[in-house]
Amino acid sequence: MKIGIIGYGSMGSMLAEGFIRTGTMPGDLFISNRTESKRQALQTKGIVACTYNRETAVAADILFLCVKPMEIKPVLEEIKSVLTPDKHLVSIAGSLKIACIEKYHSGAVSRIMPTLISSIGEGVTLMAHNHRVTGNALEKLVGGFSRIRNVPESEFEILSDLTSCAPGLFSVMMREFVRAAITHTTLDEKELAALVVETMYGTARLLKESGEPFDNIISRVATKGGATEAGAAVLEQGLPQVFGEMFRKTLERQADRAAAVEKEF
Ligand SMILES: NC(=O)c1ccc[n+]([C@@H]2O[C@H](COP(=O)([O-])OP(=O)(O)OC[C@H]3O[C@@H](n4cnc5c(N)ncnc54)[C@H](OP(=O)(O)O)[C@@H]3O)[C@@H](O)[C@H]2O)c1
Numbered sequence: 001m002k003i004g005i006i007g008y009g010s011m012g013s014m015l016a017e018g019f020i021r022t023g024t025m026p027g028d029l030f031i032s033n034r035t036e037s038k039r040q041a042l043q044t045k046g047i048v049a050c051t052y053n054r055e056t057a058v059a060a061d062i063l064f065l066c067v068k069p070m071e072i073k074p075v076l077e078e079i080k081s082v083l084t085p086d087k088h089l090v091s092i093a094g095s096l097k098i099a100c101i102e103k104y105h106s107g108a109v110s111r112i113m114p115t116l117i118s119s120i121g122e123g124v125t126l127m128a129h130n131h132r133v134t135g136n137a138l139e140k141l142v143g144g145f146s147r148i149r150n151v152p153e154s155e156f157e158i159l160s161d162l163t164s165c166a167p168g169l170f171s172v173m174m175r176e177f178v179r180a181a182i183t184h185t186t187l188d189e190k191e192l193a194a195l196v197v198e199t200m201y202g203t204a205r206l207l208k209e210s211g212e213p214f215d216n217i218i219s220r221v222a223t224k225g226g227a228t229e230a231g232a233a234v235l236e237q238g239l240p241q242v243f244g245e246m247f248r249k250t251l252e253r254q255a256d257r258a259a260a261v262e263k264e265f
Helices: 010-021 036-043 053-059 069-082 098-102 116-120 137-143 153-163 166-184 189-210 214-221 227-264
Strands: 003-006 029-032 048-050 062-065 088-091 108-113 124-129 147-150
Touching: 003 010, 003 053, 010 029, 010 116, 010 137, 029 036, 029 053, 036 048, 048 053, 053 069, 062 069, 062 137, 069 098, 069 227, 088 098, 088 137, 098 108, 108 137, 108 153, 124 137, 124 153, 137 147, 153 166, 153 227, 166 189, 189 214
Parallel strands: 003 029, 003 062, 029 048, 062 088, 088 108, 124 147
Antiparallel strands: 108 124
């Protein structure tokens, strides 16, 4: 199977590297990118660098659109004449509905939401497909370096906050956790960050491997009258409002962006 990627930025390169790590031959990867310097870097890896997006689209059986949402329409305009119905089009663009792509392609269309942490083989990629997608070639391809969760397209916005945005959001939380501790210690920010990342990693592993709910871990650590109990009470009081506001903002931003993108189509 020939794989095409249009847009070799943060996510396009993450997918390309994931495909190669999990067995795709570099010569079966066809990639185009607006900036030439990034295309030159591809050739040294044995990947076929295409000058024009149309070349990528012609070569690909499955074609990943990895440009920003507002760039999708110009790219589709560019490649529409070579989009034969046998091709499988996969968009990773946030806020772009499958129906928009179907205006340009009568074949299989999927919308996926990858996550940066799949660059180390972790995390969940959300997927939704139109009725023309048959078989599981896409799941097998991306499933080599990420867990796959098929979800209704209507759930994409909120669930992508929990999977794709979350590495950024969790990093903010950890950074603030560290910064609030710094006035109470002689260790520097880097040393504190190392402790917190190790602890966050271990907590995630414990939750995952034990299958225990959050409340079990909380009650096992927050013993009656102890320091964790006091700290947890502060978080339980303040965080519902913070997270409520955070989701309100992220969903509002996604809705605004979806409206702007849809207007283009
Ligand atoms: N970042 C994330 O964590 C994340 C997660 C899930 C989904 N997404 C989605 O993934 C998509 C890409 O995001 P990103 O973070 O990878 O952005 P990015 O790093 O800016 O990459 C976009 C790439 O597309 C290229 N490009 C733009 N217009 C093009 C065109 N007409 N033809 C060919 N290439 C073109 C850009 O080329 P230049 O080198 O010229 O800029 C750039 O390399 C977005 O739609 C975003 O919603 C991102």
